[in-house]
Amino acid sequence: MIDFDREVISLQEGKESALCFFMDQYSHALHFYAYKIIKNQDIAREMVSDAFVKLWEKKENFQASESIKSFLYLVVRNLCLDHLKSSRVRFQHNEELLSDLESNDENILNKIIYTELIELIVIEIEKLPKQQGQIFQLSVLEGKNTEEICAELGTTSSNVYFSRSKAIATLKKVFKHKNISYYQFGLLLSFISTP
Template identity: 60%
Template sequence: MIKNVEQQLVDLRAGKETSLSFFMDQYAHSLRFFALKMIKDRLIAEEIISDAYVKLWERKENFHCEETVKSFLYLVTKNACLDFIKSGRNKVQHEEEWLYDLENPDKDILTKMIYFELIELIVQEIEKLPKQQAQIFKMSYFDGKDTGEISEALGTSASNIYFARSRAISMLKQVFKQKDISFYSLLIAFLANNY
């Protein structure tokens, strides 16, 4: 995987669009989740993320390690979300919370980056689940859909949704418990806060 990322970085600097697609796939879920937590508007969040990838492409020669790509994407996304909030076009109740974050960025951005690294790990493990379990988990926890909405969208019963979701959670818990107790604790906190 590391060798693959290194090659993607070389390709990105060389202007190969497939490398941009690689990084888009790598960070799409976590950036979307990050932006949605800030601005609560799916269309604007998608626009902001697209702009972040355009800026990455425009500065492609400057990236020599994955951490700089990740940090750049999160920083650009965060700044665009904050600009949107400050512009007054967004009347979300959480405006004050994010404006406070501007005054206290160091601790907060580190906490958020750790949180979104967890999201990346979760997404990687979700991709290993059976297709329906993965889809139901994403719809529940990343898209915020309830059981009825998922049931209707997939044309299946609520009991099937409950079963698939609980199997996905059970499998994720097993994986994260084996990885590290701190990852397991973070997974439990994520599940508790997002459902």
């Protein structure tokens, strides 16, 4: 069993292995969280990296892993907010996101829970056969259409449909065993694929 308290102490002591531990724990979910807001993989990665730099700079201030997690989400949220404000004149979508990001803490908590559910899906996607996982990732999580997936993977549209259907069926079975119903899984997928 992972001893988060020991890792927090190691982080406070300036051990880089503890920073790596927290990066392993949270970076993927944070990246997804940032990507869903700003729709740019490279900028999302940069924001997550910046959040971990800020964590390292303030490492002595943390007493518990939950405060580290909250801090990282807050930093990523604020970086996304700053990014959207800097380009707000270009997109109305940014205006809606800005008001959403500037809203209350309950909304932020809902987004964190949502992101953690997505993280569960991502973990299960990595267990799928390679092509099924890639197609599911591109179509459902990244919102690409069949034509774009065919061009990116060099495959046919029928293969995309088949692989996506097979991946969804497999994930439904997995989440049934985790007490997440078909309805909840479908609802989650509909939220993920909403632009």
